[in-house]
Amino acid sequence: MPESGGLESVEASQRPDSQVRVFAVPPRDNAGPLSIVDGFLEALTSDDPSYAMARKYLTPKAAKSWKPGRQTVVLVDGPTPGASGRPNAGDEGQTFSLTGQQVAKVDQRQAYEPDQKPYDETLHLSQVDTAKGKQWRIDNPPDGVVLGESDFQRIYQSVNKYYYAVDPASEESPQKRLVADPVFVRQWTDPLTETVKELLDGPTRWLNPVVITAFPTGTKLKDGVKSLAPDDANKLTVPLNRAADQVSQGRCKEMAAQMLFSLRDLSSSSVGEVELKRADGGLLCALTEPQADALVAPRMSGRMDDMYFLDGKERLVRMPGKGSSTKAPEQVPGPLGEGTQRLSAVAVSRDQERAAGVSNDGRALYVASMVTSASLGDALVRSRADHEKDRLTTPSWDGRGDLWVADRDPAKKRLLMFGQGQADQLHEVRVSRLDDEARIEAVKMSADGARIALLVTEKGKTKLRIGRVERHPDGDGGIEVSVDQLRPAAPEMDEVTAVSWAGGSRLVVVGREPDGLQQMRYVQSDGSAPTGQALPGLTRVSEIAASENDGLPLLAHSDDGVVRLPAGAAWQSVLKEGTAPVYPG
Structure with a gap:
């Protein structure tokens, strides 16, 4: 602080609030029908928890029966009101249409569901007696609340x-x-x-x-x-x-x-x-x-910040995390790191004691311990497809220790689960809501083992689907495993290239919108898109990996080899000749 000198006045400016709050206004006296409709739709975008002001635009009977919590319909740009033809004979009221392009809806349990379709509903107004004479009011409001996507993101x-x-x-x-x-x-x-x-x-x-x-x-x-x-x-x-x-x-x-x-x-x-x-x-x-x-059970154990990938000789290597003095990739102990079998894809168990690898021709799946002198053993499964692109996908471990992989063989497409990564605990998993012509291109299990992310090719497009994993007794002391209620995520993307879980309900996806460039973004497992989480671009990404710990960098395989994205930094090269980057899981 200065010890001498004169006093100077300083203009204090209040720091602006990063959020905008909207307050609804009541209907004007003698307002026309269109003004009432506009005022009601505007009141739906306010921050009033009980929609008390929106109810003032309704007739007394409608205000009592209207249930705004029943659902929230989200449109691209909000509803557009318009006159809806001539009234019926004897009807002294006014009818307006509400139109728009729907992108999603939120049910009364506050669950989000992508639902893209045209929106077309009607509002009817009639005149009611008030202390200030007859006034136009809405007597059949929409079912729940309808608003635009930008208002939805601001309010919720x-x-x-x-x-x-x-x-x-x-x-x-x-x-x-x-x-x-x-x-x-x-x-x-x-x-x-x-x-x-x-x-x-x-x-x-x-x-x-x-x-x-x-x-x-x-x-x-x-x-x-x-x-x-x-x-x-x-x-x-x-x-x-x-x-x-x-x-x-x-x-x-x-x-x-x-x-x-x-x-x-x-x-x-x-x-x-x-x-x-x-x-x-x-x-x-x-x-x-x-x-x-x-x-609660941890999503991972051991060194959570270790990164794994394949080197130029198609062997499993590890990049130690922050606690290690080693800054270069190191060979992983065991047959998959020693090069006993050349690999094209790999998955490391969440306890980091075993790894699963797909042979470099995509035909065979192996599981081996990551300890010195461990043996490779026989393949858990072999694909019989003629072409490499039709064989096994990258495997994925869930938090229960079960191993998942899809066989893309056109003659026998199937999703497989190996209990505890054991060949004698093979389950062929039934997938509901999947067309016979559809094919699973990638499998990513959540840490909890209750949900699965699938890249599914159908009608020439590869889309992201999230399924619910159900396990039921089969009557013989075993279990039946199925994937039910597949639902879309990242529905605006026409072609999804890669996906990885990046938290409890968040995923990172690589794909492109119709006629657009490849981009990378976060999505929620319910299909919604988090705001304010843009990711810097990267050229031709074919694989992506994220940790359950959001403090760890993203990993990707692109034209520049294996790269990583630390928080607040740009993409950094890890290994030019590397492929198949993964975190445990």
Whole structure:
């Protein structure tokens, strides 16, 4: 600070808010029908949680019956109103059409679903008596809310709720696997409380068959609790109703872990501890973030920041992470690193004890330990296709230790799962909603083992599909495995080249839009696109790899060999002659 000199006035300028809030206005007196329709549509884009102002544009009867939470329809540019022909005989009202191009809808459980089709609905207005005379009002509003994509992105934010995977292996283990269930909550209407309520309501319909919740049926916030907020020590106290009064300490901690993980992804949340209370105010349990981390199964084990790829001699090599002094690729112990079998694709198990490799001709799949003197052994499976492009895809490990691969043989296309990577635990996986002419080009399993990302070629285009992995007893002591309810992700891309999971519900994809250039972007497993996460371009990317830890760099195989993208930096070369970059998984 200066010790001498005169005083000078400084003009203070308030830092602008990065978010824009929209406040609706009531209808003007004696407004015409079109003005009422425009005002109503504008009110739908406001940050009013109860849509109280939007209801003022409705007749009293319609205002009571209208349910804005029933669904949210998202259009490219918002609805366009227009006059809809002549009224019927005896009808003194006015009818308007609402048109646009629909891209998605959000159901009453706040689950997002891509749904591209033309939107064409009608609104009817009639005149009602008010204190200021007859006024035009809408008597049949749209089903739910309809708004444009830019307004949707401004008003809503995506958050992950977490539930436990239905998995016999996890039931025998003290650690359970969490599965992310993305939903959308309104940013300006207490997103923390809304996230807790959505968690208590249970999983979305799509994910429900493969997950369970630790919260007893009927668990809600205690009556009268309208808002939740952490205290100065970042502890969140959550009073529950009587449905949760009798849970054990172990189950209560599982409940608290679900809540902590669900709030962790919320940008406005700084919760470090959750305290669950009974309806009478007594303590059920408390759990801190470190305790929650110890309770659930890690998505990876060992050195999470090690990167793997194939060198110029088609051998498996590893680039050690930050904790190592070695900055050059090093040979991986075991037959796949020693070059016993030349490889074209590879996958490293999440415990980093084994690796699966596809032979350089794409015909055979091997699994070997990554220890010195380990033997290669026989192939788990061999493809009989004549051409290399029709043989085995890159394999993928899930968090249960199961190995997945697709055989693209035109004579016998199939998706295969090897339990614990063992040849004697082969399952041919049924895939629903897949046309007989469609072919799986790539397989990427999520860490939780409950979801699978598939690149599927159908009618000459390769698209990204996300499926739900179901496991059921087969009656003979084994299990049947199926992939159900395939749904689109990155629907705007005509040709998807590569994909990798990049978090609980996020993926990174490489592809191109119709008549566009190749691009790289993040997408959510529900098909929505995160905002503000642009990726720098790269020339002719054929493979992409991301870690479950979003602090680790992206890996890619392009014209420049194997490259990586550290946070806040540009693409960097790793190995010019390298191919098939992967993280464990």
